[in-house]
Amino acid sequence: MKLKNVSRYLSPYVYIVPAIAVFVLFLFFPFIKTIYLSLFKTNKMGQAKLFVGGGNYSDLFSSASFFNSLFVTAIFVLIVVSVSMLLGLITAILCNQSFPGIRIFSTAYALPMAIASSSAAMIFKIMLHPTIGIINKLLGLHTNWISDPRYALVCVALLSAWLNSGINFLYFSAGLSNIDNTLYERASVDGANSAQKFFRLTLPGLSPIMFYTLVVNIIQAFQAFGQVKVLTMGGPGESTNLIVYSIYRDAFFNYRFGSAAAQSVILFMVIMILTLCMFHLEKKGVHY
Amino acid sequence: MASLSLVNVCKTFKNGQIAVKDFNLDIKDEEFLILVGPSGCGKSTTLRMIAGLEEISSGELWIDGALMNLTVPQKRDLAMVFQSYALYPHLTVYENIAFSLRVRNIPQIEIEERVKKAADILCIRHLLDRKPFALSGGQKQRVAIGSVIVRKPKAYLMDEPLSNLDAKLRTQMRVELSKIHKELGATIIYVTHDQVEAMTLGTKIVVMNAGVIQQAAPPEVLYNNPVNKFVAGFIGSPSMNFIPVWVERREERICIVFSNNRLFLNEDNAHCLIESGYLGRRVYLGIRPEDFHETGPKEQAIKLKVEIKEVLGSDILLHGKIGGNPICGRLKPDFPSEAGTEVSIFADMNRILLFDLDTEENILDH
The missing domain is CATH 3.40.50.300 (P-loop containing nucleotide triphosphate hydrolases)
Known part of the structure; x- marks a missing residue:
C-alpha cells in the first residue's frame, strides 16, 4: 500500500525527466559553468586554474575595448531593431490586401528568415564590393563599405535588419489578421482617414505582437554573430566588434575563457534587465 | 437629417x-x-x-x-x-x-x-x-x-x-x-x-x-x-397558414373547398374571385393563426386534429394538419383542447387572404 502511494507520488516526475535532462545538459549546466568560469583564470583548454573572484569583471570594466564593444553593440541593436521592425511592419501592411499575386510578395518578404546569416553575409559581401559590387554600380560610387569604419557597422546592422525582417513580417501579418475588419469599417463610417486608422486602430491593435516582436528582436540583435564573422571579422579596427564577437575572439583567439565567460554573464545581465524593464513598461503601452 | x-x-x-x-x-x-x-x-x-x-x-x-x-x-x-x-x-x-x-x-x-x-x-x-x-x-x-x-x-x-x-x-x-x-x-x-x-x-x-x-x-x-x-408568410408570428383550396360555387354561393372542409366567402371576396376568373381553379388560402376563433357560424367551422398544444399564458397555440398542410391556431387559453383530440375552430372569413397558385400574388389585394 505504501509502495503504491510512493509510486503514485513519483510517477508525474518520471514523465518530466527527459525534458529536464535535456535542459540540465544543454542549458543549466553550460549556464552555471559559464558563471563558474567567469570567476577563474583558465588555461588554453578552457579549464579553470586560478580563482580570481571578480577579477575578470574588474578587468573588463577598466577595458576601453570592452566599453567600445558595449557601445557598438548598443548602436547595432538600435539600428537592427528599428529597421527590421519597420521593414516587417511596412511589408506586412502592404501584404494585408488581397490582389492577384499577393502570395509572391508575401513569400518574398518572408524569405530572409529562411536564409542563413552567413550565406546572406557572403552575398552582401559581393554586393558591397568596392569595384564589382552592385551597390556602388547603382549609386555610381567607389566606397569601400566594409573596410570604412564609418559604414561598416551600418552595413552589418542593415544586413541583420533585413534578415530579421522576414520573421517580423510574419509576426506583424499575424497581428494584422487578428484586428477585426469591422473596426476599420466602423472607423471609415465614423470619418477616420487612412492615417487616423493606422495610428488609432492598427498600431494599438498591433501593440501586443509589437511588444513580443520588440523583445525577441532585441535579444536576437544582441546575439548577432554570423554576419559579423563573415563580413567584417569585428573590424575595421574595432568598429564592428559586437559583444558576442568579442566573446568569441577572447575565448577562441586569445584563449581567455574566463574573460569571455565574464562578458557572457554581463551580456546575460544586460538582456535580462532590458527584458524586465520592457515587461514593466508593457502594462502602460500594450492594449490587449 | x-x-x-x-x-x-x-x-x-x-x-x-x-x-x-x-x-x-x-x-x-x-x-x-x-x-x-x-x-x-x-x-x-x-x-x-x-x-x-x-x-x-x-x-x-x-x-x-x-x-x-x-x-x-x-x-x-x-x-x-x-x-x-x-x-x-x-x-x-x-x-x-x-x-x-x-x-x-x-x-x-x-x-x-x-x-x-x-x-x-x-x-x-x-x-x-x-x-x-x-x-x-x-x-x-x-x-x-x-x-x-x-x-x-x-x-x-x-x-x-x-x-x-x-x-x-x-x-x-x-x-x-x-x-x-x-x-x-x-x-x-x-x-x-x-x-x-x-x-x-x-x-x-x-x-x-x-x-x-x-x-x-x-x-x-x-x-x-x-x-x-x-410577405404574408414572413410577417406575423406564428406565420400565416397556407392551404391549397378549390374555388367552387355551391348553394348559389362562392366557397373554397379543401379536405372535407367548406368555407363560404363573403360577398366582396366572392365577387373579386369571379371577376378575376378564379372560379373552378385552385388557389392558396392564407389565414393567420389569430384569425381562428373558438366560436362562430357553422359554415366557418374547420375540423382540426390537434397534434401539439403550446400554452403561452395569455393564449394557446394549437398545431395540427389539414390535408397534409401544417396549421396553427391562436386561441383563448380556456378553449377545451388536448393533443390527440379533434376540435372545431372557426375561420374569420373577413380576414382571409387568397393567393394565386402559380404567381403567389394576393388575389384580394385591396
Whole structure:
C-alpha cells in the first residue's frame, strides 16, 4: 500500500525527466559553468586554474575595448531593431490586401528568415564590393563599405535588419489578421482617414505582437554573430566588434575563457534587465 | 437629417452572385425604415452600399440630392451600428463614443458635453471609464448606439443591432430605440431578420427576398394586405397558414373547398374571385393563426386534429394538419383542447387572404 502511494507520488516526475535532462545538459549546466568560469583564470583548454573572484569583471570594466564593444553593440541593436521592425511592419501592411499575386510578395518578404546569416553575409559581401559590387554600380560610387569604419557597422546592422525582417513580417501579418475588419469599417463610417486608422486602430491593435516582436528582436540583435564573422571579422579596427564577437575572439583567439565567460554573464545581465524593464513598461503601452 | 433615394441599385459580387437586384426606394426625412427578410436576402448588402462599405455595381444612390456612388464612407456623413457592435477594444467607453468626434477635430469641451449627453440618454454614464471587455452584451449595444447618436449625421444605419441580445433585453432595447428615434427626429435605416422588431420599430418596412424588394409599406399594410404569399408568410408570428383550396360555387354561393372542409366567402371576396376568373381553379388560402376563433357560424367551422398544444399564458397555440398542410391556431387559453383530440375552430372569413397558385400574388389585394 505504501509502495503504491510512493509510486503514485513519483510517477508525474518520471514523465518530466527527459525534458529536464535535456535542459540540465544543454542549458543549466553550460549556464552555471559559464558563471563558474567567469570567476577563474583558465588555461588554453578552457579549464579553470586560478580563482580570481571578480577579477575578470574588474578587468573588463577598466577595458576601453570592452566599453567600445558595449557601445557598438548598443548602436547595432538600435539600428537592427528599428529597421527590421519597420521593414516587417511596412511589408506586412502592404501584404494585408488581397490582389492577384499577393502570395509572391508575401513569400518574398518572408524569405530572409529562411536564409542563413552567413550565406546572406557572403552575398552582401559581393554586393558591397568596392569595384564589382552592385551597390556602388547603382549609386555610381567607389566606397569601400566594409573596410570604412564609418559604414561598416551600418552595413552589418542593415544586413541583420533585413534578415530579421522576414520573421517580423510574419509576426506583424499575424497581428494584422487578428484586428477585426469591422473596426476599420466602423472607423471609415465614423470619418477616420487612412492615417487616423493606422495610428488609432492598427498600431494599438498591433501593440501586443509589437511588444513580443520588440523583445525577441532585441535579444536576437544582441546575439548577432554570423554576419559579423563573415563580413567584417569585428573590424575595421574595432568598429564592428559586437559583444558576442568579442566573446568569441577572447575565448577562441586569445584563449581567455574566463574573460569571455565574464562578458557572457554581463551580456546575460544586460538582456535580462532590458527584458524586465520592457515587461514593466508593457502594462502602460500594450492594449490587449 | 436627410432623405435618401436608391434608384435601380444592383449589387453583383465578383463570383457572379447577385445580392441585390433593381432596388428602388425613397427614404423620407425622419423615417424609421426597416429592411427585413430572411438571411442572405441582400438587406445587409443594401445597408453597406448606402454606408459606402460595399461598391454599388449599378444604379444610383442619392443623399439629400447629391449622387453618392463614388463618395467614400468618410464623406457620406452617416453613422452606423454594426451587428458585432464594432467597439474599439483598446479604448474606454468614453473614447469609443468620442472617436467619431475626435477624428473630426471637434473641440474637447464639445466632445465632453456630447459624450455625456449621449451617455445620459442611454444610461451608461457610470460605464464611461470601462473597456469593452468589461461590458455585458446589453451594455456594449448601448455603447455602440451611443457612438452614433453622439454625432448628428444625415442618417443612422443599424445592421441587426439587437440580434446578439437575449429576448428580454431585446424587448427593452426596442423601446429605447423607438424613444431615441422620437427624441432625435432621426432618419434611421434598420436591418433585421426579426419581423417582430420590424413591425414594432418601423414607420415603413421593406420586405426583401433573394435581393428583390417584395413590398415596401407601413407595418399595418404589410400585415393586413401583403402583396404576395412570401410577405404574408414572413410577417406575423406564428406565420400565416397556407392551404391549397378549390374555388367552387355551391348553394348559389362562392366557397373554397379543401379536405372535407367548406368555407363560404363573403360577398366582396366572392365577387373579386369571379371577376378575376378564379372560379373552378385552385388557389392558396392564407389565414393567420389569430384569425381562428373558438366560436362562430357553422359554415366557418374547420375540423382540426390537434397534434401539439403550446400554452403561452395569455393564449394557446394549437398545431395540427389539414390535408397534409401544417396549421396553427391562436386561441383563448380556456378553449377545451388536448393533443390527440379533434376540435372545431372557426375561420374569420373577413380576414382571409387568397393567393394565386402559380404567381403567389394576393388575389384580394385591396
